[in-house]
Amino acid sequence: MTEIRTPRLVLRRWLDDDLVPLSEIHADPVVMRHIDDGRPRSAEQTAEDIEGWEEEWDEEGFGMFAVELLGSGELAGAVGLSVAEAPAEVAGQVAITWRLGRAFWGQGYASEAAHAALEFALQDRGLDRVVAVLRTGDSASAAVVDKLGMEVEGVASHPVHGHELTIFGLDLTQYQF
Template sequence: MTEIRTPRLVLRRWLEEDLVPLSEIHADPLVMRRIGDGRPRSVEQTAEDIEAWEEEWDEEGFGVFAVELLGSGELVGAVGLSVADAPTEVAGQVEISWRLGRVFWGQGYASEAAHATLEFAVQDRGLERVVAVLRTGDSASASVIDKLGMQAEGAAQHPVHGDDLTVFSIDLTQYQE
């Protein structure tokens, strides 16, 4: 089982008991406003997300991690890698993404988990490039992207909702851990 420990977090594969706490995170409109269609997700949709993430782990050798607090085991959220399907500017490329429960915002957990995920991408999986897609106005995620050293490489639009997006990338052959 793939597991990464940082000073404050454990990044690991998904367990059955993660469904309820992740569903609570997905039910928060503020958490979900810049993810997918921007709407909260049901327990059933959350179960589908976890199943898809686990399938990607099995198929690609990487995926979205469950992120928990090292001390308490409390689920913080989800951070990881996936093969992007949209927008077309990044389709087929490996994308890093994150979503954390609101109570965990502003404490550096997203940056800590994302850094660990990039180290995993380069050291364990040998990936050479990772992209991120940011909706315009998402200043918190922009801060994480900046801390990761990712560079803007172009604009895009959400294929369904038309939201303005910025595509970022990082060359992992030059990534400084």
């Protein structure tokens, strides 16, 4: 089982017990406002998300990690990698993404988890490039990509919902371990 430990977090594969706390995170409209269509997700949709993430782990050797607080074992959210399907500008590239419950915002957990996932992508999986696609105006996530050293590469429109997206990228040659 793939597991990464940081000073405060454990990034790990998904367990059955993660469905309820992740469903609670996905049910929060404030958490979900910058993700996909911006609407909360049901428990059934969350179960489908986890199933898809686990399938990607099996097929690609990477995927979304469950983010657990090291001290309490509480599920804080998800961070990890996926092969981007859209927008067309990054389709087929590996993208890093995250979502944490509101109770875990403002404590540096997203940056800590994303940094660990990026190192995993570049060092353990040998990827030479990672992108991030953010809804334009998502200043909290923009701060995370800035801390990762990712640079703006362009803008695009969401192919289904039409909102503007900002594309960031990072090549291994740019990354400071």
